[in-house]
Amino acid sequence: MSTQSSGETPGFGPDLVEVFGPSQQDGGPELVQLLTPEGERVEHPDFSFDLGDDAILGFYRDMVLTRRIDTEATALQRHGELGIWAQLLGQEAAQIGAGRSLRPQDFVFPTYREHGVAWCKGVDPLDLLGLFRGVDQGSWDPADNNFGLYTIVIGAQTLHATGYAMGLQRDGVVGTGDPDRDAAVIAHFGDGASSQGDVNESFIFAASYNAPVVFFCQNNQWAISEPIERQTRIPLYQRALGFGFPGVRVDGNDVLATYAVTQAALQRARDGQGPTLVEAYTYRMGAHTTTDDPTRYRLSDDLERWKLKDPIARVKAYLRRNGVADDSFFADVQQEADDLGHRLREGCKALPDPQPLSMFDHVYSEMTEELVAQRDGFAAYLESFEGAH
Amino acid sequence: MATQGTQRITLAKGLNMGLRKAMEDDPKVLLMGEDVGKLGGVFRITDGLQKDFGEDRVIDSPLAESGIVGTAVGLALRGYRPVVEIQFDGFVYPAYDQIVCQVAKIQFRSQGKLKMPMVIRIPFGGGIGAVEHHSESPEAQFAHTPGLKVVACSNPVDGYWMIQQAIASDDPVIFLEPKRQYHADKADLDESATPEPLFTSRVVRAGTDATVLAYGPMVKSALAAAEAAATEGKSLEVIDLRTLSPLDMAPVYESVRRTGHAVVAHEAHVNLGMGAEIASRITEQCFYSLEAPVLRVGAFDTPYPPSRIEEDYLPDLDRILDAVDRSLEF
Numbered sequence: 001m002s003t004q005s006s007g008e009t010p011g012f013g014p015d016l017v018e019v020f021g022p023s024q025q026d027g028g029p030e031l032v033q034l035l036t037p038e039g040e041r042v043e044h045p046d047f048s049f050d051l052g053d054d055a056i057l058g059f060y061r062d063m064v065l066t067r068r069i070d071t072e073a074t075a076l077q078r079h080g081e082l083g084i085w086a087q088l089l090g091q092e093a094a095q096i097g098a099g100r101s102l103r104p105q106d107f108v109f110p111t112y113r114e115h116g117v118a119w120c121k122g123v124d125p126l127d128l129l130g131l132f133r134g135v136d137q138g139s140w141d142p143a144d145n146n147f148g149l150y151t152i153v154i155g156a157q158t159l160h161a162t163g164y165a166m167g168l169q170r171d172g173v174v175g176t177g178d179p180d181r182d183a184a185v186i187a188h189f190g191d192g193a194s195s196q197g198d199v200n201e202s203f204i205f206a207a208s209y210n211a212p213v214v215f216f217c218q219n220n221q222w223a224i225s226e227p228i229e230r231q232t233r234i235p236l237y238q239r240a241l242g243f244g245f246p247g248v249r250v251d252g253n254d255v256l257a258t259y260a261v262t263q264a265a266l267q268r269a270r271d272g273q274g275p276t277l278v279e280a281y282t283y284r285m286g287a288h289t290t291t292d293d294p295t296r297y298r299l300s301d302d303l304e305r306w307k308l309k310d311p312i313a314r315v316k317a318y319l320r321r322n323g324v325a326d327d328s329f330f331a332d333v334q335q336e337a338d339d340l341g342h343r344l345r346e347g348c349k350a351l352p353d354p355q356p357l358s359m360f361d362h363v364y365s366e367m368t369e370e371l372v373a374q375r376d377g378f379a380a381y382l383e384s385f386e387g388a389h
Numbered sequence: 390m391a392t393q394g395t396q397r398i399t400l401a402k403g404l405n406m407g408l409r410k411a412m413e414d415d416p417k418v419l420l421m422g423e424d425v426g427k428l429g430g431v432f433r434i435t436d437g438l439q440k441d442f443g444e445d446r447v448i449d450s451p452l453a454e455s456g457i458v459g460t461a462v463g464l465a466l467r468g469y470r471p472v473v474e475i476q477f478d479g480f481v482y483p484a485y486d487q488i489v490c491q492v493a494k495i496q497f498r499s500q501g502k503l504k505m506p507m508v509i510r511i512p513f514g515g516g517i518g519a520v521e522h523h524s525e526s527p528e529a530q531f532a533h534t535p536g537l538k539v540v541a542c543s544n545p546v547d548g549y550w551m552i553q554q555a556i557a558s559d560d561p562v563i564f565l566e567p568k569r570q571y572h573a574d575k576a577d578l579d580e581s582a583t584p585e586p587l588f589t590s591r592v593v594r595a596g597t598d599a600t601v602l603a604y605g606p607m608v609k610s611a612l613a614a615a616e617a618a619a620t621e622g623k624s625l626e627v628i629d630l631r632t633l634s635p636l637d638m639a640p641v642y643e644s645v646r647r648t649g650h651a652v653v654a655h656e657a658h659v660n661l662g663m664g665a666e667i668a669s670r671i672t673e674q675c676f677y678s679l680e681a682p683v684l685r686v687g688a689f690d691t692p693y694p695p696s697r698i699e700e701d702y703l704p705d706l707d708r709i710l711d712a713v714d715r716s717l718e719f
Contacts, residue, residue, distance in 0.1 A: 109463075137498040148466070149498055153490050159456060160491070163463020163471075170419075170445050171467070197483070201456035208451055362501035363535050365559040368588075368635040 027281040028235065032250040034257040037309040039317025041256075047264060049256040053324045059100065059255045060315045060325070061333050063092040066116040067312065068337035069125045070286075072344045073115075073132065077290040081348050082132045086113045090253070090285030093311030094218050096120060097258025098186065098280070101266055104146065105173070105183040109161035112150040113218075114188050121147040125340070126347040135351050154189075155196030158215065161187030162202045165211035165269070174212045175272025184269035185213045186262075192223025194239070195231045203243040203275070212269035215240075215277045216262065218252060220284035225297040240277035252280030253311040283309070356382070395579045401571040403548035403578060404434050404510075408472065410549075411556040412442050415470060418556055421448040421461055422474030422510075431476055432512060432571050454484035461507055462491050470506045470556055477568075478513040479522025485530075492561045493536030507561045508552070512568035513541075514606040514656045515703055518696045525693055526605075526657035531563040532634040532666075539634040540587060541565040543608035545576040547631065550584035558587065565633075567606035574609070590637040592644065596626035599650035599713050602641060602667060604630040607654045607704065614709040625713065633663055641667070642674050649680035650716040654709050659687035681719030684712045 027033075034049050035041055041049075070088050077085045088095060091113070099120025102108065108117055115128055122145045130136040131150060138149035151157035165185040168174050173183045193199050194217060206213050219236055221228050232239070240247030250261040258280055265276035283306040287294050294303075319325040360367060360375040367375070398406065412418045420435055420442075426449035429436030439447035450457045454475060461471035475481045481488070488509065495505050515524030532539045538560050542548045548566070555562040585591060593608065594615050603611035608629045615625035626644050630636065645651045651671050653664035668683035686704045694702050 136500065139500070141502045142466075142499070143502070149495075149503075151491075153486065156459065156487065156491055159459025159487065160463040160466060163460030163465075164467045165463070166460060167464045167467025167469055170469070197453075198455055198459055198487070201451070201453040201459070204451050204453065205456050205460050362497050362499075364538070365496070365501075365504060370635050 027249060027251060030235070030237070030249050031281060032248060032257050032261050033254050034260060035254045035314055035318060037253070037314050039314045039321055041318070044257070047257065047260040049260045051259075053319075053322075055100075056256070056315060056319065057325060057329065059096055059259070060312070060319060061336070062096040062100065062116070062119060063255065063312045063315065064333050064337050065340055066092050066096060066119050068341050069115055069119065069128075069344065072341040073129060074286070074290060076129070076345065076348050077132070082129060082290075083134045085132050085290045087284075087286035087289065088113050088115050090283050090306065090311070091218055091220055092116055093255035094252035094258050094280035094282045097252075097255045098188075098216050098262045098278075101259050101263035102186065103179075103183070103266075105181070106266060107146045107148065107161075107164055107183070107185045109148045109157040109164070109185065109187045110150055111154075111157065111188050111190065111193070112152050113190075114150070117188065118147055121145040123147050126344055126351075129344065129348045130351055133348060133351055135353055155193035155199040155202075158187040158189055158193070158199045158202035159205070161185045161213050162206045162211050165206065165213040166209055168212055169209070174270065182270035183212070184266045185211075186216050186266065187213055188216050188218070190217065190223065191219040191221065191228050191231050191236060192226065193217075194236055203240070203245075203277070206275040207244045210272070210274040212272065213275050214262065214265045214269055215275060216280065217277065218280045218282055220282050222284050222288065222294075222298070224288040224292060225294075227298075235279070237277055237279035245275045245277065247277035247279065249279045249281055252282030253309045253314070255311060255315060282311075394581060395577040397575045398545045398549070398578050399572050399575055400542070400545045400548045400566070401432060401434055403545035404552050404566065405436055405438070406578075407549040407552035408435065409438060409441075411472075411553045412438065412446065415556075417468060418470045418472060419446050419448060419464060420472050420474070421450050421457055421464075423450055423452055423457075423476050425449060425474050430474060432568060434510075434566075434571070435474065454480055454482075455487050458484040458487040458492065458509065462487065462495070462505070465505050465507050466503060472508040472510060472556055475509060475511045477523045478511050478525040478527055481509075481511055481527060488531070488537070488563075489534050493534050496560070497536055504559045505561045506556075506559050508555045508564050509561070510552075510564045510566060512571070513565045514567050514569055515693065515696075515699050516569040516606065518699070520696070521693065524696070524699065526655065526688070528563070528565055528633050528655075529657055529662050532663060537561055537563055537634060538588065538632070539563040539565065540632045541567070541605035542631070543567060543570070543603075543605055543629050545574070546578050549578055549580075551587055551631070554584065554587035565605055569606055570609065588632040588635055588637060590628055590630045590632060590640050592626060592640055593629045594625070594627040596624040596648070598624045598648060599652060599716055600626045600628060600641070600644040600648045601709060601713065602628050602630055602651065602653045604633060604655065604663075606656055610704070610706050611654055611709060613706045614713070617706060618710060618713060623713070623717070630663075630667075636667065636670070638667075638670055638674070641671065645671055645675045646678040649678055650713070651675075651679070651683045652686060652709065652712045652716055653683065654686040654704055654712075656688055656703055658690050659685050660690045662687050681716040684716050686712045
């Protein structure tokens with residue numbers, strides 16, 4: 001069965017364009033790009049990168065360290081120290097570009113893969129590991145860094161983001177013109193989540209209330225084994241139009257473009273101009289998670305083609321070609337990555353298991369009598385074993 | 390007749406007054422739902438509130454229940470205390486994922502760093518001659534979910550107090566309102582009174598021969614059954630459970646230990662309904678006091694039937710009395 005449309009139906013307007021054919025292979029003509037895969041700066045009529053080379057050096061460092069968090073965590077899973085890990089390999093530019101465009105007062109609603117955004121918001125990467133090790137379900141305090149807990153149910157957080165943005169409106173911190181006060185929300189999700197009702201409902205609510213939220217979709221082309229063609233018949237960014245707000249497709253492997261586009265979308269939101277959908281067009285170079293085996297469903301050719309668009313390599317090429325960074329810079333970043341990897345490795349192994357009785361805590365703001373009885377009964381049961389503790 | 394300092398109100402009015410009071414007391418309280426604004430809700434529970442508190446606090450939402458509850462989660466995370474109205478019981482299911490996976494678990498997931506002070510109001514139960522999906526009793530599905538609290542009011546005075554107490558709770562509360570009672574009976578409300586705590590059950594009629602347990606719409610039926618039984622010389626004690634999660638069983642145990650007989654009545658299906666849990670707990674705690682098995686009276690285990698036969702489907706005074714008789718004759 002063909003997944004492409006065929007033939008025009010009179011009276012129903014123009015036929016759907018071929019959105020997954022050769023013309024779209026690199027993201028299509030609408031793709032916003034400011035740094036080519038070869039590391040050359042290019043202009044775009046609507047978006048520009050207005051920070052200097054120092055910022056690009058910082059982005060490079062962020063991306064290398066984020067990739068190191070990812071590879072280290074993947075290795076920790078292979079060594080049995082984590083139960084599972086959701087890899088972001090290949091999505092570093094999308095996450096750092098988006099993460100660095102946030103102001104401290106902006107709030108992030110992540111999926112379970114936003115390790116790079118967490119890094120930008122100042123969440124200790126060691127804190128991310130607890131969830132995947134099974135010692136907690138997210139140990140950081142969202143209030144510390146305005147970075148919400150990882151959400152595992154696909155797309156559920158987009159509604160939370162929209163509601164939070166409605167709260168910002170009611171708090172009078174939207175459209176005041178004060179850059180230190182005006183705030184926005186960013187909702188992360190993926191191409192698979194774009195099929196969820198919650199995501200579509202969040203688009204409707206955000207549009208209806210003109211909520212200051214940026215919907216940041218990392219289209220990494222795969223929802224576990226299902227290709228993007230299974231989720232949509234039009235480019236995802238175009239869906240926004242149907243909901244009544246703008247959508248932009250940006251090269252998600254281009255950290256400069258992702259920064260520029262997301263920054264502009266966040267500013268629209270902070271200014272009170274409502275939601276935007278940013279589709280960061282990227283590729284999941286690794287597996288969905290460490291339990292996944294992409295060789296069962298996709299061709300290695302595909303991966304090889306995307307490796308040529310590696311988000312880190314192009315920044316490195318730019319920095320080298322233009323003499324912005326020398327060998328010592330790259331060596332320093334490498335050393336910092338090694339140190340971070342070492343810290344994560346040792347820190348992960350030292351994460352303590354929770355006490356069994358702690359499961360009764362925080363079900364409610366105060367433990368109910370029934371739970372007290374269950375906890376006490378379980379404690380007595382544990383005590384009853386000889387040589388317990 | 391209302392005495393001085395009191396007023397005679399319906400359940401709908403009690404809830405409306407309670408919502409108004411909660412909004413006056415705390416500017417963070419927001420109402421959200423379908424048609425809750427200008428219309429005042431399809432049952433008029435939010436009548437006049439948007440006019441007085443504005444569109445930012447009484448929010449007409451798009452017709453999407455998951456969207457309503459999911460955005461309310463975000464509002465709660467921002468420090469608001471959203472009260473959402475699900476228009477009818479059978480429409481809560483699109484929001485079920487948000488309620489069970491998010492609302493119920495966020496406090497636990499965050500180890501108490503995040504609170505979820507949300508009230509989800511659901512008009513529930515049948516008897517109004519409605520079409521499909523408008524008469525259901527889904528309470529057990531929520532009482533089964535750790536992290537949620539579930540309460541059901543049965544009368545106008547409780548409606549006034551319980552909605553305010555639920556809004557003040559830092560835990561998410563599923564708030565069940567017996568829709569067939571909204572505009573039925575009136576009662577005297579004394580706003581200066583001190584209400585009982587929210588998560589408590591209450592003996593609403595003292596008796597000695599058997600204990601009848603009910604909540605929501607069945608409290609009225611249970612009281613009517615007790616009245617009828619009295620004419621036959623049988624003394625029934627009636628307990629309004631009021632809270633379904635957590636259950637407040639102490640008054641129940643105390644009663645059953647005296648009477649030796651217990652009948653649980655609800656409009657929900659019998660199979661795995663609240664009555665099953667209550668019967669099990671009574672059996673565990675009152676085993677040597679029981680003169681008969683705990684009996685359950687509820688709807689049959691069928692989908693809600695066409696409304697012309699709903700009175701056959703729903704338990705009523707006679708079915709409660711039938712169960713009481715079977716218990717006493719055991």
